[in-house]
Amino acid sequence: MAARTLYEKLWDSHVVSTRDDGSALLYIDRHLVHEVTSPQAFEGLTLAGRTPWRLDANLATVDHNVPTENQSAGVDAIADPTSRIQVKTLDANCDAFGITQFKMADPRAGIVHVIGPEQGATLPGMTVVCGDSHTSTHGAFGALAHGIGTSEVEHVLATQCLVTQKMKTMRIRISGPLGFGVTAKDVILYVIGQIGTAGGTGCAIEFAGEAIESLSMEGRMTVCNMAIEAGARAGLIAVDQTTIDYVQGRPYAPTGADWARAVAAWSELHSDSDAHFDVDIAIDGTLIEPQVSWGTNPEMVTGVHGVVPDPALIDDPTKREGVERALKYMGLTARQSIQSIQLDRVFIGSCTNSRIEDLREAARVVEGKRVAGSVRQALVVPGSGLVKREAEREGLDQIFRAAGFEWRDPGCSMCLAMNADRLGAGEHCASTSNRNFEGRQGTGGRTHLVSPAMAAAAAIAGHFVDVREW
Amino acid sequence: MQQFIRETGVVMPLDRANVDTDQIIPKQYLKSIKRTGFGVNLFDDWRYLDPGEPDTDHSTRRINPEFILNEPRYRDAKILLARDNFGCGSSREHAPWAIMEYGFRAVIAPSFADIFFNNSFKNGLLPLVLDAALVDALFARTQGAETYALTIDLAAQTLLGEDGWSAGFSIDPFRKTCLLEGLDEIGLTLKEADAIRAYESRRRADAPWLFRE
Numbered sequence: 001m002a003a004r005t006l007y008e009k010l011w012d013s014h015v016v017s018t019r020d021d022g023s024a025l026l027y028i029d030r031h032l033v034h035e036v037t038s039p040q041a042f043e044g045l046t047l048a049g050r051t052p053w054r055l056d057a058n059l060a061t062v063d064h065n066v067p068t069e070n071q072s073a074g075v076d077a078i079a080d081p082t083s084r085i086q087v088k089t090l091d092a093n094c095d096a097f098g099i100t101q102f103k104m105a106d107p108r109a110g111i112v113h114v115i116g117p118e119q120g121a122t123l124p125g126m127t128v129v130c131g132d133s134h135t136s137t138h139g140a141f142g143a144l145a146h147g148i149g150t151s152e153v154e155h156v157l158a159t160q161c162l163v164t165q166k167m168k169t170m171r172i173r174i175s176g177p178l179g180f181g182v183t184a185k186d187v188i189l190y191v192i193g194q195i196g197t198a199g200g201t202g203c204a205i206e207f208a209g210e211a212i213e214s215l216s217m218e219g220r221m222t223v224c225n226m227a228i229e230a231g232a233r234a235g236l237i238a239v240d241q242t243t244i245d246y247v248q249g250r251p252y253a254p255t256g257a258d259w260a261r262a263v264a265a266w267s268e269l270h271s272d273s274d275a276h277f278d279v280d281i282a283i284d285g286t287l288i289e290p291q292v293s294w295g296t297n298p299e300m301v302t303g304v305h306g307v308v309p310d311p312a313l314i315d316d317p318t319k320r321e322g323v324e325r326a327l328k329y330m331g332l333t334a335r336q337s338i339q340s341i342q343l344d345r346v347f348i349g350s351c352t353n354s355r356i357e358d359l360r361e362a363a364r365v366v367e368g369k370r371v372a373g374s375v376r377q378a379l380v381v382p383g384s385g386l387v388k389r390e391a392e393r394e395g396l397d398q399i400f401r402a403a404g405f406e407w408r409d410p411g412c413s414m415c416l417a418m419n420a421d422r423l424g425a426g427e428h429c430a431s432t433s434n435r436n437f438e439g440r441q442g443t444g445g446r447t448h449l450v451s452p453a454m455a456a457a458a459a460i461a462g463h464f465v466d467v468r469e470w
Numbered sequence: 471m472q473q474f475i476r477e478t479g480v481v482m483p484l485d486r487a488n489v490d491t492d493q494i495i496p497k498q499y500l501k502s503i504k505r506t507g508f509g510v511n512l513f514d515d516w517r518y519l520d521p522g523e524p525d526t527d528h529s530t531r532r533i534n535p536e537f538i539l540n541e542p543r544y545r546d547a548k549i550l551l552a553r554d555n556f557g558c559g560s561s562r563e564h565a566p567w568a569i570m571e572y573g574f575r576a577v578i579a580p581s582f583a584d585i586f587f588n589n590s591f592k593n594g595l596l597p598l599v600l601d602a603a604l605v606d607a608l609f610a611r612t613q614g615a616e617t618y619a620l621t622i623d624l625a626a627q628t629l630l631g632e633d634g635w636s637a638g639f640s641i642d643p644f645r646k647t648c649l650l651e652g653l654d655e656i657g658l659t660l661k662e663a664d665a666i667r668a669y670e671s672r673r674r675a676d677a678p679w680l681f682r683e
């Protein structure tokens with residue numbers, strides 16, 4: 001057989017049928033469901049008199065709308081009535097259709113992209129979809145994973161399949177080793193800064209190279225999480241021993257004879273050495289320094305020793321206007337140094353950076369120090385109830401609290417501010433999330449994307465600092 | 471799904487690249503469990519001067535007169551003209567719902583974000599990819615006239631401006647058929663139920679660990 005990329009292997013193994021125009025009916029192994037993009041899909045199903053095709057392929061949780069304080073008080077205590085209805089609607093739909101759901105305050109509940117891998121519900125070789133663009137996260141396991149819209153949520157519920165077109169293949173090889181203090185988040189922000197927010201449009205991006213191989217599974221998830229911010233629907237990383245070690249023993253992972261069979265099958269999940277990619281990019285990972293975004297999309301990013309760009313020096317008029325608009329929105333001036341940006345809030349959380357290693361990394365930085373007086377609020381929001389429990393077992397919550405951080409219940413929280421956690425207009429936030437769009441973290445809010453260690457150091461200093469000199 | 475065959479209407483130029491889904495419909499409105507009611511919040515942050523919440527009476531909010539959507543000449547615009555990477559960001563289908571409900575039937579841009587592009591087709595909103603040079607030509611035409619009307623003929627795959635300007639465009643044939651006929655994709659897929667079952671039994675044999683029941 002001709003040499004194939006990892007993407008092509010995953011595609012080939014899931015095609016149910018192909019159509020004349022090149023689109024295919026692709027079988028979906030895992031469908032993750034949350035409260036925001038599913039109500040209209042369940043309604044559509046009911047109206048058409050349909051039922052889910054295969055219940056055990058679905059796993060649901062509530063994350064976007066849940067409060068991050070006092071979850072144990074229950075759904076009825078959610079203050080915002082529209083949020084409460086949405087959470088209750090998912091509960092009711094899952095109960096009615098018989099879909100497994102981790103309800104609010106169940107320790108297994110949390111951000112959908114954190115709990116899938118944590119439970120082993122995301123496995124190598126799977127197709128994984130969810131009504132959420134950051135489904136690309138699960139590609140870290142050598143799974144074909146991407147976000148879908150609500151009509152497709154309904155389609156997958158009803159048919160266990162998706163009608164889809166083959167993506168182009170892109171490989172981004174990042175050499176190593178990464179410098180001291182440089183994290184997965186810095187790698188992906190740097191990559192997006194290089195290729196742009198539309199750089200991967202239409203592609204599945206496979207991340208490879210020494211820098212990627214050296215990352216833990218959690219770091220790989222951070223990288224794939226933001227593939228969508230480079231325009232790619234899917235990110236991918238080949239399966240290796242790191243992947244297999246992570247998966248073993250998780251609740252949904254295979255056991256016994258199945259485990260050995262699965263591991264053998266997963267060993268094929270890498271691109272063949274002579275496989276052809278439509279686009280092949282090489283990045284020198286040794287050049288990457290801690291990154292900070294200054295603008296209103298994730299490609300507007302620079303190193304911590306950098307400065308905000310000067311629009312007067314940009315020739316392309318659309319680009320120049322984009323930078324001008326971003327500087328105005330962000331309240332920054334041309335050539336201002338990144339380290340001079342003063343912060344009002346700090347958010348450590350989101351499906352990009354709310355796993356245990358992220359919290360450990362941030363805790364290490366803040367231990368024994370205090371959040372700067374000028375910082376109004378510093379939040380730590382674990383990605384799941386299990387992450388929270390583990391962090392508390394390790395005493396990380398105590399470190400954060402002693403430093404002046406608020407320690408919260410799990411959820412999406414200030415990543416998109418659908419609950420009560422949000423920025424005020426004009427406030428600058430060092431955030432470990434993935435999107436710095438206008439208004440993303442609250443109307444008029446100004447988001448700077450950084451790694452957990454950089455966010456933690458910024459909280460202490462009150463402005464951005466190079467965590468490597470910390 | 472609403473059919474799309476042939477539409478004629480005023481083109482509203484939105485001269486910005488990377489218009490993201492948070493701009494198209496901000497997240498506070500995604501708390502709705504309905505498919506409707508989003509038109510009034512299309513481009514909410516740009517369109518109104520004061521912030522809005524789902525329970526706000528939007529008719530009492532202060533309008534931003536500088537935002538193009540609020541210009542009287544574009545009140546009945548049907549075609550949105552945009553720049554690169556339109557619809558980037560989240561997977562929210564509320565974005566095409568809001569655009570459609572407001573009254574647009576098509577968005578023309580040099581490129582779209584993948585998920586937005588896909589979602590649009592499921593709802594009878596035509597995301598039309600046009601060469602950057604042709605998009606530039608259309609921007610020039612909208613800027614040179616009070617309003618500029620365009621006819622999109624999906625069956626013929628042509629654009630015809632009121633001044634005689636014309637261009638062709640390409641589109642995936644399956645998607646074209648679905649739009650022309652307003653097809654229910656789930657119904658179409660379920661016609662292949664036997665093939666899905668056959669695949670499933672192969673998969674169950676090859677990878678039993680993926681099945682818990």
Ligand code: SF4
Pocket residue numbers: 063064111112113132134350351352411412415416433434
């Ligand atoms: S944490 Fe943020 S990006 Fe991730 S799923 Fe939640 S809202 Fe989306």
